[in-house]
Amino acid sequence: MNASEMKTARPTLVRIQASLFGIPLGLMGLSGAWGRLGFANWEVSAPIADGLFFVALALLALLLCLWLAKWALYPQAVQQEWSHPVQGALMALIPVSLMLALALLNMRWPSLSGWLFPMAIGVLCLKAVMAWHVVADISMGKTLTEFITPALYLPIVPGGFVGAIALESFGLHGWAALLFGMGVGAWALLEIRILHRLFSGPLPLALRPTLGLEMAPAAVGALSAVTLWPHLPPDAMMVILGVASGPVLAVMTRWRYWTETPFSAGFWSFSFPIAALAGAVVHSVHTGGWPVEVALVAVGISSAVTLFLTVRTARLLFTGRLLGP
Numbered sequence: 142m143n144a145s146e147m148k149t150a151r152p153t154l155v156r157i158q159a160s161l162f163g164i165p166l167g168l169m170g171l172s173g174a175w176g177r178l179g180f181a182n183w184e185v186s187a188p189i190a191d192g193l194f195f196v197a198l199a200l201l202a203l204l205l206c207l208w209l210a211k212w213a214l215y216p217q218a219v220q221q222e223w224s225h226p227v228q229g230a231l232m233a234l235i236p237v238s239l240m241l242a243l244a245l246l247n248m249r250w251p252s253l254s255g256w257l258f259p260m261a262i263g264v265l266c267l268k269a270v271m272a273w274h275v276v277a278d279i280s281m282g283k284t285l286t287e288f289i290t291p292a293l294y295l296p297i298v299p300g301g302f303v304g305a306i307a308l309e310s311f312g313l314h315g316w317a318a319l320l321f322g323m324g325v326g327a328w329a330l331l332e333i334r335i336l337h338r339l340f341s342g343p344l345p346l347a348l349r350p351t352l353g354l355e356m357a358p359a360a361v362g363a364l365s366a367v368t369l370w371p372h373l374p375p376d377a378m379m380v381i382l383g384v385a386s387g388p389v390l391a392v393m394t395r396w397r398y399w400t401e402t403p404f405s406a407g408f409w410s411f412s413f414p415i416a417a418l419a420g421a422v423v424h425s426v427h428t429g430g431w432p433v434e435v436a437l438v439a440v441g442i443s444s445a446v447t448l449f450l451t452v453r454t455a456r457l458l459f460t461g462r463l464l465g466p
Contacts, residue, residue: 152215153464154207154210154211154214154215155211155215155218156464157204157207157208157211157464158228158231158406158464159208159222159228159231159232159233159234159235160231160234160350160405160406160407160409160410161204161406161409162201162204162234162235162237162238163234163238163406163407163409163410163412163413164197164200164204164406164409164412164450164454165197165198165200165201165204165238165242166197166234166237166238166241166409166412166413167409167411167412167413167416167447167450168193168194168196168197168200168412168447169193169194169197169198169238169241169242169245169413170241170412170413170415170416170417170420170443171193171412171416171419171440171443171444171447172189172190172191172193172194172197172245173190173245173364173416173417173420174416174417174419174420174423174439174440174443175189175190175193175440175444176190177420177423177424177427177436178190178423178436178437178440180423180427181433181436181437194245194249197242198242198246201238201239201242205235205239208235223274225288226278226283226284226285226288226293227288227290227292227348227351229271229274229275230275230290230292230293230294230295230296231292231295231351232271233268233271233295233296233299233300234295236264236265236267236268236271236300237268237295237299237300237303239260239264240261240264240265240268240300240303240304240307241303241306241307243257243260243261243264243307244261244303244306244307244310247261247307247310247311248310254311257311258311261307261308261311265300265304265307268296268300268304269300271296271300272296272297272300272327274296275293275296275297276297276330279293279331279334286338287345288348289334289335289338290335290338290344290348290351290354291335291339291351291352291353291354291355291357291410292348292351292354292410293331293334293335294328294331294335294354294355294357294358295354295357297324297327297330297331298324298327298328298331298357298358298361298362299324299357299358299361300320300324300327301320301321301322301323301324301325301326301327301365302320302321302324302358302361302362302364302365303361303365304317304320304324305317305318305320305321305324305365305368305369306364306365306368306369308320309368309369314369317369318369321362321365321366321369324358324362324365325362328358328362332358335355339352339355343395343398344398346401346402346403347402349398349399349401349402350399350402350405350407350408350410351407351410352392352395352398352399352410353392353399353408353409353410353411353412353414354410354414355388355391355392356385356388356389356392356411356414356415356418357410357413357414357417358388359384359385359386359387359388360385360388360389360414360415360417360418360421361413361414361417362381362385363381363382363384363385363417363418363421364417364418364420364421364424366381366421367381367421367424367425367428368424371424371428372428373428375425375428375429375430375431378424378425378428378429379425381421382418382421382422382425385418385421386418389414389415389418392411404453404457405457406454406457406463408450408453409450409454411446411450412443412446412447412450415442415443415446416443416447418439418443419439419440419442419443422435422436422439423436423439423440
């Protein structure tokens with residue numbers, strides 16, 4: 142680091158970005174996909190699912206402690222990020238990952254639901270505040286066109302879909318269905334605006350890692366749907382998976398845009414949507430009587446993506462470039 146870089150270098154805590162929470166979120170999504178593979182009598186599926194979940198939980202706890210320390214010691218930095226249209230939207234990764242963790246904990250240990258349920262309600266309230274903030278800025282024209290990215294989905298759409306999965310795990314099916322509907326409505330509210338921006342030309346380099354989030358609404362919505370209504374007919378599941386595959390293909394067609402961008406933790410935005418879609422595919426294979434190889438391929442692709450992201454992230458960590466200057 143030269144003299145000018147030393148003058149502008151920020152404290153380590155300030156450089157803890159909300160996008161890092163995409164790492165435990167992606168690992169938990171992959172854990173869920175592996176866990177659903179248990180129907181195929183794969184003895185390794187349960188240990189892999191548990192291992193991924195506990196690693197994700199430990200990482201989530203670490204990041205949460207660091208983020209709270211950042212909030213306590215550098216509140217102005219957090220406020221600046223909250224006010225930024227992209228960084229503020231990415232902060233929604235924190236409650237989304239917490240919500241999914243609470244749902245998975247409750248599925249494993251229902252006896253803890255008395256403790257977990259109030260926490261889930263608190264996280265949902267936090268998501269509601271974030272959603273209000275983003276919708277207010279967009280509806281009043283405060284969000285400039287250059288900051289319209291798929292990251293804007295995060296405070297609104299996953300809150301509905303992941304929140305629905307969480308409430309379903311607590312046995313509140315009616316409220317879960319309501320949240321699912323709110324997620325669909327939020328998706329429709331944002332879709333036209335975001336797609337119009339994406340089809341008008343490539344995003345700036347720094348924002349291109351958020352392209353992975355374009356896959357999130359349909360993929361996470363598919364997982365949420367099969368969780369709430371596990372006995373959907375095969376034709377309905379095919380329609381849902383067909384809708385979810387569209388954004389995946391749209392992102393893949395723009396591979397030149399996001400491969401031109403230097404790797405960062407922001408690329409973990411690809412992990413959870415792909416893992417959620419894999420989980421929906423595994424469920425559909427199980428209940429629809431489809432060839433089990435389809436499920437294995439889906440989980441294999443998701444695992445390969447996660448492994449690639451893990452290796453690249455570890456390289457950034459060991460070279461001191463994970464948190465930026």
